[in-house]
Amino acid sequence: DEFLRTLEVIDRSRASLENPLEVVKWNLDKRYLREIESCGVPIVPTIWDGIYDQRSFHRWVADLGAEELIVKPNVSATAMHTYRLSEYDPELEGVFAGRPFMVQPFLQSIVGTGEYSVFYFGGKYSHTILKAPKADDFRVQEEHGGIISGVEPSEGLMAAANKAISAIGRSLLYSRVDLVLDATGQFVLMELELIEPALYLRMDDGAPARFATAQSPRARLRARS
Numbered sequence: 001d002e003f004l005r006t007l008e009v010i011d012r013s014r015a016s017l018e019n020p021l022e023v024v025k026w027n028l029d030k031r032y033l034r035e036i037e038s039c040g041v042p043i044v045p046t047i048w049d050g051i052y053d054q055r056s057f058h059r060w061v062a063d064l065g066a067e068e069l070i071v072k073p074n075v076s077a078t079a080m081h082t083y084r085l086s087e088y089d090p091e092l093e094g095v096f097a098g099r100p101f102m103v104q105p106f107l108q109s110i111v112g113t114g115e116y117s118v119f120y121f122g123g124k125y126s127h128t129i130l131k132a133p134k135a136d137d138f139r140v141q142e143e144h145g146g147i148i149s150g151v152e153p154s155e156g157l158m159a160a161a162n163k164a165i166s167a168i169g170r171s172l173l174y175s176r177v178d179l180v181l182d183a184t185g186q187f188v189l190m191e192l193e194l195i196e197p198a199l200y201l202r203m204d205d206g207a208p209a210r211f212a213t214a215q216s217p218r219a220r221l222r223a224r225s
């Protein structure tokens with residue numbers, strides 16, 4: 001709430017807020033994935049609006065056909081309060097009491113391959129990275145020891161990323177599309193990062209210039225207005 005109030009102050013000022021406030025509000029809660037899925041974009045299968053208890057846990061396992069589950073809040077960052085579970089953990093009842101959360105199957109490709117991030121500046125493709133977890137972990141973020149490498153995207157990866165970007169319905173200064181492979185080898189959307197994503201400009205020599213180029217027309221437009 002404090003974060004949004006601060007953005008509202010910026011938005012009312014003479015400063016320009018990029019990405020726009022309404023986009024930030026939409027992207028803040030991961031339930032936006034429901035809307036993206038309704039546009040035909042495959043996402044990681046997700047159960048929403050549950051109650052964390054033992055009966056629900058066993059039902060989630062059956063409904064998702066998964067031996068392991070990921071349980072995480074709808075609003076979070078850097079894998080905070082994200083849990084990989086093969087059995088019910090009663091200690092998490094307090095974590096998710098009164099807190100909206102989502103349940104997904106754990107995808108083995110996370111530890112076998114990693115998570116792809118595809119970057120767009122001004123709606124145009126810039127570069128791609130692969131984030132892999134360290135040994136004996138499943139979290140791909142650098143804060144948790146994730147290993148980052150620049151990669152050339154396959155046609156399938158680009159098609160999936162472009163479809164997700166199109167579903168946003170507008171050109172943004174920066175967008176990051178996080179994708180993983182499901183059990184069938186299909187790319188599915190993990191998240192759209194439109195608020196504060198690490199852009200990994202260091203992973204591609206041309207990325208800084210592409211970001212500057214995307215920002216220049218916006219700056220000229222603001223100057224004219």
